[in-house]
Amino acid sequence: QVQLVESGGGLVQTGDSLRLSCAASGRRFVHYALGWFRQAPGKEREFVAVVSWSGASTFYADAVKGRFTITRDNAKNTVYLQMNSLSPEDTAVYYCAAREAGLGPVMKEYGYWGQGTQVTVSS
Numbered sequence: 001q002v003q004l005v006e007s008g009g010g011l012v013q014t015g016d017s018l019r020l021s022c023a024a025s026g027r028r029f030v031h032y033a034l035g036w037f038r039q040a041p042g043k044e045r046e047f048v049a050v051v052s053w054s055g056a057s058t059f060y061a062d063a064v065k066g067r068f069t070i071t072r073d074n075a076k077n078t079v080y081l082q083m084n085s086l087s088p089e090d091t092a093v094y095y096c097a098a099r100e101a102g103l104g105p106v107m108k109e110y111g112y113w114g115q116g117t118q119v120t121v122s123s
Contacts, residue, residue, distance in 0.1 A: 002026040002112045004096045009117030012086055016121070020081040022096030022114060033099050034072055034079040035110060038092035038119075045095070047105035051079060059103050063089075086121045093118050 008020040022034065035050035049060045049070040058070055064083075072079040079096060094117050097110035 002029060002032055002098045004098060004112055004114035006094065006096045006114045006117040009094060009119045011120045011122065013122050014087055016086050017082070017084045018086060018119060020083070020094055020096075020117060020119070022079045022081075024077045024079070024096075024098065029077050030074045031100065032112075033101070033103055034070075035097045035099065036070060036079075036081045037095045037097055037107065037110075038090075039095070039116075040092040043092075045107060047107065048094070049081065050099075050103050050105070052103055057103060059105070061105065083119070086119075088121050088123045091119060091121050 003025045005023045012018055033050055033052050036048040037045050038048050039045040047061050048064055051058050051070045051072050055072050067085045069082040096114040098112040099110045
C-alpha cells in the first residue's frame, strides 16, 4: 500500500518554473515506479512523466519533453517534477501516481493516486 500527497502547485506566469513534490508513505515505496499525470479543465487526464524505482529510467510525454524533469529521492520517499518554461497550456491539476512494475503512460496501470495539486499558468 502506498499513500501519495502532492504539494508545490500554485499560480505562476508564462515562462516561470515550478517544482512539484509528492511525498509517499508505505514500506514498499522503493519498489514502485512513480509518475505524474495532469488534467486540464474539460479534458481527460493525461500522462506527463514517470521514473523507475531506482531513478535510472525516465519517460516523458512529448508535450513536456525538454521542459519537465522527474526525479525521486528514495531516502526522503519523495518524487519531484521540475517544470520549466511553463505556458498556459500546462495549466491543470497535477496528480502523482504509483505503479508496481514497468514504465509507461497507461493510466489504468497505476494503482495508487494522490489528490492532486493545482498549477495555473497565466499569460
